[in-house]
Structures are given as C-alpha cells and as structure tokens.
Amino acid sequence: xxxxxxxxxxxxxxxxxxxxxxxxxxxxxxxxxxxxxxxxxxxxxxxxxxxxxxxxxxxxxxxxxxxxxxxxxxxxxxxxxxxxxxxxxxxxxxxxxxxxxxxxxxxxxxxxxxxxxxxxxxxxxxxxxxxxxxxxxxxxxxxxxxxxxxxxxxxxxxxxxxxxxxxxxxxxxxxxxxxxxxxxxxxxxxxxxxxxxxxxxxxxxxxxxxxxxxxxxxxxxxxxxxxxxxxxxxxxxxxxxxxxxxxxxxxxxxxxxxxxxxxxxxxxxxxxxxxxxxxxxxxxxxxxxxxxxxxxxxxxxxxxxxxxxxxxxxxxxxxxxxxxxxxxxxxxxxxxxxxxxxx
Numbered sequence: 001x002x003x004x005x006x007x008x009x010x011x012x013x014x015x016x017x018x019x020x021x022x023x024x025x026x027x028x029x030x031x032x033x034x035x036x037x038x039x040x041x042x043x044x045x046x047x048x049x050x051x052x053x054x055x056x057x058x059x060x061x062x063x064x065x066x067x068x069x070x071x072x073x074x075x076x077x078x079x080x081x082x083x084x085x086x087x088x089x090x091x092x093x094x095x096x097x098x099x100x101x102x103x104x105x106x107x108x109x110x111x112x113x114x115x116x117x118x119x120x121x122x123x124x125x126x127x128x129x130x131x132x133x134x135x136x137x138x139x140x141x142x143x144x145x146x147x148x149x150x151x152x153x154x155x156x157x158x159x160x161x162x163x164x165x166x167x168x169x170x171x172x173x174x175x176x177x178x179x180x181x182x183x184x185x186x187x188x189x190x191x192x193x194x195x196x197x198x199x200x201x202x203x204x205x206x207x208x209x210x211x212x213x214x215x216x217x218x219x220x221x222x223x224x225x226x227x228x229x230x231x232x233x234x235x236x237x238x239x240x241x242x243x244x245x246x247x248x249x250x251x252x253x254x255x256x257x258x259x260x261x262x263x264x265x266x267x268x269x270x271x272x273x274x275x276x277x278x279x280x281x282x283x284x285x286x287x288x289x290x291x292x293x294x295x296x297x298x299x300x301x302x303x304x305x306x307x308x309x310x311x312x313x314x315x316x317x318x319x320x321x322x323x324x325x326x327x328x329x330x331x332x333x334x335x336x337x338x339x340x341x342x343x
Contacts, residue, residue: 008079011056011071011100012044014141015064018106020126020134020181033133036140044141046148050099051092052165052339053149055141057103059172059215060119060253061111061320064104070327071102074169077332078339081287088290091340098339101141105134107173111320116257120215123173124224127180134177135184142166142182142206165342168209169335172253172268172323175211175245176220182206182237183228207342208241210335212326213251213309217262218273221300229277229299241342244301244334246284247271248309252321268323271302284308287333296341303334 015023021030022039031039046053054075058067075098082089082096089096105126109115126134149164170178217223228243230236247268249255254266272279280298284305285291295301308330311322 006079006083008072008076009047009099011068011075011102013064013068014044014101014103014137016103016105016126016134016137018122018126020105020132020137022133022137030133033136036137037143040140044101046150046164047099048150049097050164051095051097052099052167054098054100054167054169054335055103056100057105057168057170057174057177058107059170059174059213060107060116060323061109062107062171067104068102070171071100071169073327074332074335075100077329078336081329081332081336085287089336089340091343092336096336096339103138103141103174103177105177113257113260116253117261119173120176120261123176123215124180126177127184129184132184134181138178138181139184165207165339167335167339167342168206170209170211170214171326172213172215175214175267176216176224178209178211179216179220179225179228179243182239183225206237206239206241208338209239209243210246210338211244211267212246212331213248213254213268213323214245214266215254215258216267217258217264218267218270219275220267221272221275221277226276229275231276241338242296242298242301244296244303244338245272246303246305246309246326246331246334248305248322248325250306250310250322250325253323255321257320271304272300275300284330284334287329291334291337291341293341296338305330 017023017030022036023030056071107119109118126132168178227234228237245267251268254268258266277299279300281302282295284303309322309325311325
C-alpha cells in the first residue's frame with residue numbers, strides 16, 4: 001500500500017447495564033425508556049461523510065475497552081484492504097468510509113460452566129419480554145441511524161434510497177444479543193420507530209449481518225429466533241442482506257463449554273443447523289481471493305473458518321480455545337465484501 005493511511009475515527013460507544021438499559025458515559029443510572037430516542041439524538045451524530053455504518057456488539061469475557069479496540073481493529077483492517085486493493089472490491093467504486101458504533105454490555109464471568117451459563121442467560125434476559133430493555137435501546141439506535149442516514153453515492157446506486165449502508169457485526173453472545181434484540185425490536189415498530197418490509201419508502205434497515213463464532217445452539221433460528229426471517233403472516237426482522245455466521249472446530253467456548261451448558265455444540269463450533277430458511281455453506285477465503293456472488297447471496301450463510309481460526313499454542317490451552325481468534329485480515333475481507341455486495 002502506498003501513501004498515508006486514511007484516518008479512522010474512534011467508534012462511538014453505547015453502554016448498557018445488565019438489564020440492557022442505556023447508561024450515559026460515567027453514570028450507572030439508566031436512561032428512562034421513554035427518553036432513549038431523545039438521548040441518542042443529543043449524543044449520537046451520524047457523520048455525513050460516512051458511506052457505511054457498522055454496529056458492533058461484543059461477546060463473552062470482553063471488557064468495554066477491549067470491545068472498542070476490537071471494532072477499531074476490524075475496521076482498520078477493512079479500510080487498509082480497500083485502500084491497498086480497491087480493484088478487488090469494484091462495488092465500492094464510490095468509496096468506503098466506515099463509521100462505527102460499539103454496543104458494550106457486562107459480559108465478564110468466571111471461565112467456568114456456571115460463568116458461561118450466567119452470561120448466556122444474561123444475553124437472553126437483556127431482551128426478555130417485559131423486562132429486558134435491549135430491544136428498545138437497539139431499536140431506537142437502529143431507527144435513529146436509519147432516520148439520519150444520507151445517500152453517499154446517489155439514488156441510482158442504492159437499493160435502499162434512504163441512506164448510508166448499515167451493517168451489524170457481532171461476536172459470540174453478541175450475535176445472540178443482536179438476533180434477539182433485532183427480532184424483538186422489529187415486532188413493535190410504532191413504539192420503536194422501525195420501518196417494516198411493507199413500507200415502500202424504507203423496506204429494509206440492515207444491509208448485512210455478520211456474526212463471528214456465535215454462542216447459540218445450532219437450532220437457535222428455530223428455537224429462539226423464529227421471527228427473524230420472513231414466514232407466513234410475519235414479515236421478519238428488517239434484514240435486507242444475508243446473515244453470515246463463521247464457525248471453527250477449534251472454538252472450545254462454543255464446543256466444550258456449550259456442549260455442557262446446552263447439551264449440544266454451538267453455532268460457533270459447528271455452524272447453524274435447523275433453520276426456517278435455506279442455508280448455504282462456504283469457506284472463509286484468503287484476502288487474495290474474491291467471494292463469488294452466489295457464495296454470500298443467501299438468507300443464511302455458514303462460513304467454515306477451520307483452517308484459520310485455530311488459536312495460538314497459548315489459546316489452545318485456554319478454556320475458550322480459538323473462540324476469539326477472528327481478528328484477522330481474512331475476517332475484515334469478509335466484512336468488507338459484505339459491505340461491497342450491499343450496493
């Protein structure tokens with residue numbers, strides 16, 4: 001790569017408490033549910049220069065500062081790839097100027113079976129009907145971003161004429177968190193300000209969703225996320241692009257621990273199993289190879305990362321194994337390709 005690197009702005013941080021309630025910076029007092037939209041309007045300004053907005057949610061055993069660093073590193077790698085080899089991403093001919101929001105939540109516990117179950121239950125409870133506030137927070141956040149999105153390339157290019165491209169990115173329980181919150185949030189658009197597929201002016205909100213090493217049962221899309229995808233009598237969550245899931249057999253957190261906590265290996269270890277939509281399986285590619293259009297153009301895509309997400313000698317002895325071994329240029333390549341194919 002020649003020339004100076006483009007400066008990447010620091011992510012905007014959104015902090016939630018253990019019930020999924022928004023907490024202002026430096027405060028433990030949650031924002032009342034009725035004032036979330038007002039708070040976001042004051043504290044979150046989507047820059048007009050951005051072409052792509054990425055909302056990142058971390059997973060198990062991640063400190064708030066670590067979540068921010070991970071998001072920064074992924075987007076830094078993506079931007080570096082784009083600037084080094086722009087011809088590899090022809091759909092981004094009008095530019096790629098990413099901006100990121102990091103949603104941070106309390107996910108730390110002892111690295112034990114009890115600790116794993118505790119965070120698993122918390123990720124679910126944060127979106128539980130009647131108690132969890134995560135759907136309201138995330139619903140307002142996504143609704144606000146969608147309202148503020150601008151058109152960076154012109155209406156002749158965008159499938160969604162209402163603005164910048166919006167991508168969800170999660171890791172581990174962060175993927176479970178995103179699926180539950182988006183699914184629940186989309187159920188109540190009058191309250192949360194969400195658009196639905198029936199609205200011809202704004203049929204979709206999310207242009208792609210990518211989850212690294214998801215901590216959920218292989219049948220989670222049948223058992224827990226039954227309204228995530230369209231079905232008879234229900235339009236599904238506002239997902240225009242694919243939901244892409246990486247997996248690796250070297251992931252001990254969703255293999256060994258998940259097997260003991262939920263009596264079956266998780267998606268991050270073995271990929272999604274039963275689902276209400278057709279699935280496609282492909283391999284994580286090196287940065288030098290281009291994904292074929294049919295590799296990713298599906299509702300649900302399993303990406304086999306066995307060859308790369310293996311962990312180091314040190315992490316192979318760690319209780320989570322290669323669970324967090326996704327901070328790779330190849331992961332950024334996948335993220336960037338999804339952004340490109342959203343055009």
